[in-house]
Amino acid sequence: MKKTAILLALCMAALSGCGRVDSVDVDSDLQPFEIEKTTSESDDSDSAVVPSAAVTTVSGEIQAGVTTVKTGAVNLIKRTGVVTAAKRTAAPSRGTVRVPSRPNNTQRPVRTTSAATVTTAVVTSAIVVTEPPVTTIPDSENPAVVVRDDMTCRVGENSISVTYKGEPVQNIQISTDFMLDAYANGNTDSSVLLNINDYDFDGHYDLFVPQSSDNFNTYGKYLRFNPETNVFEEWSAINGISTAALTSAEDGTLTSTVKTNDTEYEEKTYKWQTVNEETGEKQLTLIRKKKQFLLDTAAPYDIYIDYYEYTNGTEEIVKREKHIYDENNQYVGVEEIPIEWTI
Secondary structure, eight states, X not given: OHHHHHHHHHHHHHHHHTSOOOOOOOOTTSOTTEEEOOOOTTOOGGGOOEESOSEEEETTEEEEOOOEEOOOEEEEEEETTEEEEOOSOOOOOTTSOOOOOOTTSOOOOOOOOOOOOOOOOOOOOOOOOOOOOOOOOOGGGOTTEEEETTEEEEEETTEEEEEETTEEEEEEEOOOHHHHHHHXXXXXXXXXXXXXXXXXXXXXXXXXXXXXXXXXXEEEXXXXXXXXXXXXXXXXXXXXXXXXXXXXXXXXXXXXXEESSSSOEEEEEEEEEEEETTTTEEEEEEEEEEEEEESOTTOTTEEEEEEEEEETXXXXXXXXXXXXXXXXXXXXXXXXXXXXXXX
């Protein structure tokens, strides 16, 4: 009976060994899968100091941590029932970001953000424009100022200011670029100057304003002073003359010259004729012409001049001359040629 009881007890004990263990009695200060390990300053490399926060996020950038502590805890990681010790790692402290590893144990590429672009203000030195020193040029030396008797005309930017005995008369709006450019280039020849003259012999000064030029002539506009309005006006009656005319008070004529080259030219003489006695309207009429030309450019020493007169608009040649020069361009004399000769 005793043998039977002993065998029965042994079977029950065997059966009990095959059952599940509900709990493990461990120190309550230790968490599951963590053991306490005492370390010292003489520990080997496996228990050396490691960063407490290997990766931290600062202002959107991933940066390596710089704070280190010693720890005596070694994490135990349970994988598929195998317990292994993880070396040189520490449990992340609160407030840090855990960066998991890829299954193949390669580190995930760390994504970084570019630092904010900083715009630096470019400081440039201000360019200070200083006015040129003021110089007073006497009116007698300034080509832009024309004085005749008590009238003074000053050429400005697209305007001519007129004063009489120091009192302003008119500010004429007209193109002055040609004159100002000529003065700026040092040209003060009379052909580019504003002309003050009495072109209709009425006792009041008129104006000729140069506007352009070619190699031999200066062209411009005439302005007549109207004594009824006391201002200068456009002058259509004299528009047939394109260059500055010379006046002769003795016979009341105007003469203008247009050159073709250094030798050849046409000189026309005009006179005012009254066309309306009641209104006093006058018309500028061509009365004579002088034409100088070369008969043969291969013989530059033979210069011919034809003289014309006009009656009621009809042209008539009245004389022809041949002016003779020697090979040194010295004048020898003149020979009159019969008009009936064909040249």
